Amino acid sequence: MTNFLTVDNDPRSADVRLPLMSLREVVMFPRSIVPLFVGRAASVKAIETALGEHNKKIFLVAQRTPEQERPMPDDLYEVGTVSKILQLLRLPDGTIKVLFEGLYRATWSPAGGFDALDGDLEDDVFPMADVERIVDAGLDSADGEALVRATHDALEEYGKINKKLAAETISAITSLTNPGRLADSVMPHLKVDYVKKQALLEEIDPSKRLEETFALLQGEIEIANLEKKIKTRVKDQMESNQKEYYLNEQLKAINKEMGREEDPNQEIVEIEKRLAEKVMPDENREKALREIKKLKQIPPSSAEYTVVRNYVDWILDLPWNVCKETSLNIEEARAILEEDHFGLQKPKKRILEYLAVQSLVDTMKGPILCLVGPPGVGKTSLSKSVARATGREFVRLSLGGVRDEAEIRGHRRTYVGALPGKIIQSLKRVEFNNPVFCLDEVDKMSMDFRGDPSAAMLEVLDPEQNYSFNDHYLDMDYDLSKIFFITTANSLHSIPLPLQDRMEIIQLPGYLETEKKQIAKQFLVPKQIEEHGLKPENLAISDNALMEIIRRYTREAGVRNLEREIAAVARKSAMKLVEDGDLEQSLKITKQKLPKLLGVQKHSYGSKEDAPQVGVTTGLAYTQLGGELLMVETALMPGNGKIEITGKLGDVMQESVKAALSYIRSRSDLFGLKRDFYKQIDIHVHVPEGAIPKDGPSAGITLGTTLASALLNIPVNNELAMTGEITLRGRVLPIGGLREKLLAAHRGLIKTVLIPKENTKDLKDVPKAILRDLTIIPVENMDEVLAHALVCADPKSIFSGKDAEECPISASLMKTDEVIEQTH
Incomplete structure (x- = not known):
């Protein structure tokens, strides 16, 4: 065991060697009994050794630095107290509670350090010390007696102040x-x-020791008296506050009884001052005054006070009649719209018309424009440009996934945590009552048991009603007519018809390849160069490379994925500049470098069939992503008349299959088919990409053509696509989304497109570049469709079941030839 060196080698003046235990911020005095909690392993071991080998005696000495876990000899004081262990209690957490009795002062010498110290001490190793008893010096009896009496009096006074000191202890x-x-x-x-x-403890002169003790005792008495005064003052202050509150409540009650309800507190004065400075309708001001009057009568500690105060704050924070001055310069607005967006001539024209009208009239009800188009065509960014062009603030509110009517109209104030609707909240945030308000994804709203938010939008978007929009939380009319509302949607069919009726629909179709290239060169490439920390001279993407990205790496109506691919090129270019350490070099991106930068091609350019196939027809469909080519296949097998329809088709397309089959059966004689041909075969109609839901009323003639091709064993022209609905009599009905479908046909390298004759009026919206590359054939009935679509030397041979004179196809072909000459 490691020991301390002895202080004095004279055995007559030294006690036997005792275990040493260091104390933290505790000093043990002789003839005092002190309980201590011991947790250090070395101290516990020292106590156990004292109990077993040293007649319960142990040497207690204080540490100079309490924070040290294992103090060295120089870290301990030289004077301590030899003590006796009276009682020991082990606690569940591993510590022990020990009751020590101080016996006498003793000294030891830490100069020698630990004997045979070769390394760190183990946790349970404790020092042994040879201690020498300290004997008190002599004392002047006269001075000592006076000091003793003074100490007795001071101790009794201290006991009156310190209630924790027991009377028995003071008496002892x-x-x-x-x-x-x-x-x-x-x-x-x-x-x-x-x-x-x-x-x-180190003072050996009893007189000086008692004198210092008396001084410290007097100091504690002064501190205790000061604490008592402070507590008394705080108590008096609390009683004064309670008294003031009680008197205020009494004063309120007296004022209420006497009808004198003025005398508001400072907070009410500030609210009234804000209301006086607020520009708002008179009826709303009167309601705010009534709420402030109610606020005066409610105690501030009441929960209702907070509810009314929040309501008044909402009234005062709204921009009731605060409108931002707007710009009405048509030429500047046109320049801003052209600078921010390429193309989109129709929405730009409508916005400029609105500005022109506003420059002529003082007030005009805000228009409600609905920009409908596939993702990525610039609907939301166009709304931001409108705000910039008109000098208004811009607010955007996404309605995607909104199910609760209260998010539009607000919650009634009777509910806990009630708030106004999103419309009112946004106006408070923007601080003006005439912003450009973009309601994104208006077609994504849904309904549940909490109400129908689209019904609430009827009042918001109706120019005849929104001048008096009533929010449930405010419970007062708010004028929304000065707001320029712009809504966006991906498709119209999911917007309720009453809501559509309130809006002016502006279609934003997909972009042509040439338009995408110009958008990339003018907007996307410079934007990505700046965002990736590059300079314009660092990166150049050739026109061929841009076209390759558009055709082989993206397939979309908008330019969102195109921007993503350009960002990937910019990111990899930045990586090369950093790796090479040359930040001034210029990188030229060509078509040949794209596979290394963007990987393998993601899409094939043009997805038409390589050659005419029997039972395979190319249709045109309109989805939320724009126009798409729709391949329809039909297979015939021996059977008993069963019809199988696959490809995750909706109810409308399944009905179109049945209508097309009924049309062929009704004209079986004309086609040269047996009347009961369908009883001997099974028909399987399939539209590939089965994981994608497909529905809509524009695939009827496509389904009829693929059925006729399979039944007549005549291939379908692979250079031709078609769109249109079919009736049981074979009549071709008009469809929607013609522009997008023709764009899809152009992307797919289709040369000829069959469209319903009633849709020829929509060709004026199709870019001339598309019409130059496509042959558009209007058709009125299914006979014309089959004559153009099926590959045979003589179209009349398709109807070989009867004489040609009985078949209306000849006259129909003559009519369509005239239309082809006009459109191609």
Whole structure:
């Protein structure tokens, strides 16, 4: 065991060797009993050794630095107290509670350090110390007696202030007349720093020790008296506040009884001042005054006070009649719209018309424009440009996934946590009552048990009603007519018809390849160069590379994925500049470098069939992503008349299959088919990409053509696509989304497109570049469709079941030839 060196080698003046235990911020005095909690392993081991080998005696000495876990000899004071262990109690957490009794002062010498110290001490190793007893010096009896009496009086006074000091303890201490013993008995009860206590422990003159103890006792009495005064003052202040509150409540009650309800607090004065400065309708001001009057009568500590205060704050924070001055310069607005967007001539024209009208009239009800188009064509960004062109603030609110009517109209104030609707919240945020308000994804709203938010939007978007929009939380009319509302949607069919009726629909179709190239060169490439920390001279993408990205790496109506691919090129270019360490080099991106930068091609350019196939027809469909080519296949098998329809088709397309089959059966004689041909075969109609839902009323003639091709064993022209609905009599009905479908046909390298004759009026919206590359054939009935679509030397041979004179196809072909000459 590691030991401390002895202080004095004279065995007559030294006690037997005792275990040493260091104390943190505690000083043990002789003739005092102190309980201590012991947790350090070395201290626990020292106590156990003292109990077993040293007659319960142990040497207690204070640490100079309490934070040290395992102090070295120089870290301990040289004077301590030899103590006796009276009682020991082990606690569940591993610590022990020990009751020590101080016996006498003793000294030891830490100069020698630990014997045979070769490394770090183990946790349970404790030092042994040879201690030498300290004997008190002589004492002047006259001075000592006076000091003892003064200490007795001071201790009794301290006991009256400190209630924690028991009367029995005071009586026991005041019975002592020896100065040294009296000082040692008083010190453990004083709340002084352990350093001062250690200094008194080292004092061997009893007179000086008692004198210092008396001084410390007087200081504790002064501190205790000061604490008492502070507590008394705080208590009096609390009683004063309670008294003031009680009197205020009484004053309110008296004022209420006497009808004198003025005398509001400062907060009410500030609210009234804000209301006086607020520009708002008179009826709304009167309601706000009524709420402020109610606020005066409610105690501030009441929960209702907070509810009314929040309501008044909402009224005062809204921009009732605060409108931002707008710009009405048509030429500047046109320049801004052209600068921000390529193409989109129709929406730009409509916006400029609105500005022109506003420059002529003082007031005009805000228009409700609905921009409908596939994702990525610039609907939301166009709304931002409108705000910039008109000098208005811009607010955007996404309605995607909104199910609760309260999000539009607000919650009634009777509910906990009620708030106004999103419309009112947005106006508070923008601080003006005439912003450009973009309602994104208006077609994505849904309904549940909490109401129908689209019904609430009827009042918001109706120019005849929104001047008096009533929010449930405000419960007062708010004028929304000055707001320029712009809504966006991907498709119209999911917008309720009453809501469509409130809006002016502007279609934003997909872009042509040439338009995409111009958008990339003018907008997307410079934007990505800047966002990736590049300079314009660092990166150049050739026109062929841009066209390759458009055709082989994206397939979309908009330019969102195109921008993503250009960002990938810019990102990899930035990586190369950093790796090469040359930030000034210029990188030229050509078509040949794209596979290394963007990987393998994601799409094939043109997805038409390589050659005419029997039972395979190319249709045209309109989806939320724009126009798409729709391949329809039909297979015939021996059977008993069963019809199988696959490809995740909706109810409308399944009905179109049945209508097409009924049309062929009704004209079986004309086609040269047996009347009961369908009873001997099974028909399987399939539209590939089965994981994608497909529905709509524009695939009827496509389904009829593929059925006729399979039944007549005549291939379908692979250079031709078609769109149109079919009736049981074979009549071709008009469809929607013609522009998008023709764009899809152009992307797919289709040369000829069959469209319903009633849709020829929509060709004026199709770009001339598309019409130059496509042959558009209007058709009125299914006979014309088959004559153009099926590949045979003589179209009349398709109807070989009867004489040609009985077949209306000849006259129909003559009519369509005239239309082809006009459109191609």
